Amino acid sequence: MESPGLQRTIQDPVVPYAGTIFGGLQPGQMVVVHGIVPLDSDRFQVDFQCGSSIHPRSDVAFHFNPRFKGSGHIVCNTLQNEKWGLEEKIYHMPFVKGQPFEIIFLAFPHKFQVSANGKNLLVYKHRIGLESVDTLSISGKVKIDTIGFTSQPIILGSQPTSLAINYTSENMGESQKNLSFTVPYKGNLPCPIIPGKTVAVKGEVYKDAKRFAIDLKPSGSKDIALHLNPRMKEKVFVRNTYLFESWGEEERNLLDFPFSPEMYFEILIHCEVHRFKVAVNGVHLLEYKHRFKDLCKINEVSVVGDINLYDVRVW
CATH class of the missing domain: 2.60.120.200 (Jelly Rolls)
Structure with missing residues (x-):
C-alpha cells in the first residue's frame, strides 16, 4: 500500500x-x-x-x-x-x-x-x-x-468535500443528491475518462465475499469500456469489455491475486492513450489495452458486488 x-x-x-x-x-x-x-x-x-x-x-x-x-x-x-x-x-x-x-x-x-x-x-x-x-x-x-x-487519516467514508462524482438515486429527483456510496453504486463523472485522467475507488471486501466489479462505461449505453471483476473464490481478477451486446475475451493472467476477505483496498485506474493502467494499494498491477476506442464517451462508473464502498473520485 x-x-x-x-x-x-x-x-x-x-x-x-x-x-x-x-x-x-x-x-x-x-x-x-x-x-x-x-x-x-x-x-x-x-x-x-x-x-x-x-x-x-x-x-x-x-x-x-x-x-x-x-x-x-x-x-x-x-x-x-x-x-x-x-x-x-x-x-x-x-x-x-x-x-x-x-x-x-x-x-x-x-x-x-x-x-x-x-x-x-x-x-x-x-x-x-x-x-x-x-x-x-x-x-x-x-x-x-x-x-x-x-499525518492525516485516509478517507474511510463519504464526505461531500471529497466527492468528484455526484450520485443520483433512481428513486429521487434530479435536484436531490445522495452523497453516500451504497452498493450497487452508479455515478456520472464530471469529465470523460480521456488520457491523463484517473479514477480512484476505495472500499473493503466482505468477509464472505464472492466477487465485485467496477465498470467504466458511456452513460445510457450497454457498452462497458472497462470491466474489472475480482473473484474471491477463484482468486482471479477478470478484465473485459462489453461491445455490441457481447463480451470479449477475458484477460485473467496475474502473478498475484491482490484481494482477500475483510481487506481495505484502493484501486487506481489511470487512462493512457492506448491502455488503462491499474494499481491496487499503491502497487502497479496490470495494463489493459483499449477495446472501446471512443474514450471521450466514457463518463460513468458503476460498482457492484460484495464490498463496502468508501469513496469514488476522478481527477
Whole structure:
C-alpha cells in the first residue's frame, strides 16, 4: 500500500525500541516500518501497546511476531492483564533474512490491516480498543531504518468535500443528491475518462465475499469500456469489455491475486492513450489495452458486488 505524507519519522532507532504514539492512533492512520532482517535472526516483534510499563507489563493490543524457525510463520496476539490470548498464525513469510522490508500497519475502528513489501498480508481484529493504544515497541533480531506515522487519516467514508462524482438515486429527483456510496453504486463523472485522467475507488471486501466489479462505461449505453471483476473464490481478477451486446475475451493472467476477505483496498485506474493502467494499494498491477476506442464517451462508473464502498473520485 502506498504510504502518504508522514507526520513524524524516526530514523535509525535503537532496538529494542519503545516510543510514544503522540495523539494516539486514529482510524485510517498508518504506521510504516522500514528495516532489514539480519542473517542470524530467529524472530522479531512489533507491538502496539497501551502504555510502556514493564512491571506490571502493559497490555499489548496487537502483537505482530514473525518467527523464522523452519519455513517460518507469523504469530499475532493480544496481551491483557499479563496474559496472552489465543494466537492467530499466518503460515506465509514475506520477510527474507538479509533483505530489506517494508511493513505498513493500517488502523481501522475494528481491526488492523497489515501489508508487507507492497502486498496485503493479514487482518487482525481488535481485542482492545484502538483508543487505548499509545505506545509502539519493536524488539528482537531486526534492524530498523525508519518508523513513520501518517499525518492525516485516509478517507474511510463519504464526505461531500471529497466527492468528484455526484450520485443520483433512481428513486429521487434530479435536484436531490445522495452523497453516500451504497452498493450497487452508479455515478456520472464530471469529465470523460480521456488520457491523463484517473479514477480512484476505495472500499473493503466482505468477509464472505464472492466477487465485485467496477465498470467504466458511456452513460445510457450497454457498452462497458472497462470491466474489472475480482473473484474471491477463484482468486482471479477478470478484465473485459462489453461491445455490441457481447463480451470479449477475458484477460485473467496475474502473478498475484491482490484481494482477500475483510481487506481495505484502493484501486487506481489511470487512462493512457492506448491502455488503462491499474494499481491496487499503491502497487502497479496490470495494463489493459483499449477495446472501446471512443474514450471521450466514457463518463460513468458503476460498482457492484460484495464490498463496502468508501469513496469514488476522478481527477
